Amino acid sequence: MSDAKTYTLQDCVKKIEDIRQTFASDIAQLGGQLQPRAVEDLKVKFLGRKGLVTELMEALKSMPKEDKPGAGKVINELRQGLEKELEALKIKAEEGALDQHLNQHRLDVSLPVQVRRGQGSLHPVTLMRRILLTEFRRLGFTVYDGPEVDLDFYNFSALNFKDDHPARDMQDTFFIADRAKTILRTHTSNIQIHAMLHEKPPLRIVAPGRTYRCDSDLTHTPMFHQIEGFVVDRGIDMGDMKGVIDRFLKAVFGEDLETRLRPSFFPFVEPGAEFDLQCVACRGKGCRICKQTGWLEIGGLGMIHPNVFEAVGYSSEEYTGFAFGFGIDRMAMLRYKLSDLRQLFEGQQDFLGQFPTYP
Numbered sequence: 001m002s003d004a005k006t007y008t009l010q011d012c013v014k015k016i017e018d019i020r021q022t023f024a025s026d027i028a029q030l031g032g033q034l035q036p037r038a039v040e041d042l043k044v045k046f047l048g049r050k051g052l053v054t055e056l057m058e059a060l061k062s063m064p065k066e067d068k069p070g071a072g073k074v075i076n077e078l079r080q081g082l083e084k085e086l087e088a089l090k091i092k093a094e095e096g097a098l099d100q101h102l103n104q105h106r107l108d109v110s111l112p113v114q115v116r117r118g119q120g121s122l123h124p125v126t127l128m129r130r131i132l133l134t135e136f137r138r139l140g141f142t143v144y145d146g147p148e149v150d151l152d153f154y155n156f157s158a159l160n161f162k163d164d165h166p167a168r169d170m171q172d173t174f175f176i177a178d179r180a181k182t183i184l185r186t187h188t189s190n191i192q193i194h195a196m197l198h199e200k201p202p203l204r205i206v207a208p209g210r211t212y213r214c215d216s217d218l219t220h221t222p223m224f225h226q227i228e229g230f231v232v233d234r235g236i237d238m239g240d241m242k243g244v245i246d247r248f249l250k251a252v253f254g255e256d257l258e259t260r261l262r263p264s265f266f267p268f269v270e271p272g273a274e275f276d277l278q279c280v281a282c283r284g285k286g287c288r289i290c291k292q293t294g295w296l297e298i299g300g301l302g303m304i305h306p307n308v309f310e311a312v313g314y315s316s317e318e319y320t321g322f323a324f325g326f327g328i329d330r331m332a333m334l335r336y337k338l339s340d341l342r343q344l345f346e347g348q349q350d351f352l353g354q355f356p357t358y359p
């Protein structure tokens with residue numbers, strides 16, 4: 001179209017006719033193989049910067065003045081018509097390409113999703129239990145297990161709790177409906193009875209497990225964990241008890257943590273004591289966690305009462321022993337500096353994910 005100077009309105013109409021024909025034959029050539037890329041090429045060929053329609057617009061400039069409005073109008077109609085057709089072709093081509101892709105890559109909904117899972121971590125109570133058991137195994141203790149749903153006999157009677165003994169009220173108990181004298185154990189001391197009825201002395205046993213009481217505040221939960229320990233042999237005395245407790249506490253909490261024993265009453269030991277660890281959070285100064293006392297109660301301990309030995313058929317003349325029952329959650333609270341015991345059982349991933357994978 002280099003001689004555009006000579007263009008008249010008639011030439012222009014003729015040229016428009018040619019362009020339409022070329023457009024139609026280009027599309028016919030594409031046939032069923034309509035690809036988005038081919039439609040894009042057509043757009044460039046007809047409407048691009050050097051395209052056929054653009055060239056025709058350029059030719060307008062050299063047309064006689066009186067022809068210009070008429071020619072401008074028909075060229076514009078041509079451009080708009082082609083734009084519309086190309087847009088429709090583009091959509092058709094894209095749909096075709098999508099169909100083709102889906103036919104070639106059929107979606108297999110049964111394929112497992114490829115999700116990278118992060119490595120989990122251990123629950124602080126599990127970590128604490130493992131640390132304790134490792135240390136007690138080192139001291140020659142055997143690990144024992146016992147029932148969480150148990151009879152009153154093992155949890156109370158054989159442990160020297162009289163029927164109307166006020167100590168039964170100290171531990172608010174969950175009873176199993178319609179099952180006489182069946183309860184959720186209130187402490188792991190029931191394992192003393194199960195073990196002693198099945199084994200003969202000498203015994204050196206630890207038994208971690210879940211325990212239950214109607215209780216809930218910063219340092220109490222209705223389900224919690226205790227670790228029971230007991231040693232039965234000839235000639236066991238309080239010095240042995242103190243030695244074992246000291247050794248394992250130093251190993252678990254370090255040398256610099258203060259401990260204290262307070263005389264206390266448990267019907268299955270005589271004498272009995274309560275055992276406290278210095279509050280790690282405030283180092284004994286007093287805070288919310290230790291209720292401003294500087295100490296956190298970890299558990300009870302004492303020399304096994306002769307009545308317990310009699311209840312399981314051991315001679316209290318021949319054997320002596322000591323027993324202790326410590327709260328694992330309380331120890332985890334100290335070791336991991338937790339401010340509220342209840343966090344341990346709320347199942348929050350943000351909280352639980354902070355702990356190590358191995359002790």
Ligand code: FA5
Binds near residue numbers: 272301
């Ligand atoms: C007992 O349960 C005795 N069986 C311990 C014992 C064993 C004494 C052997 C003598 C010989 P006590 O009720 O104090 O004792 O509980 C022991 C520990 O369990 C407490 O010091 C505390 O660390 C933990 N504990 C008790 N109740 C809860 C609770 N609701 N939530 C979390 N921890 C608790």
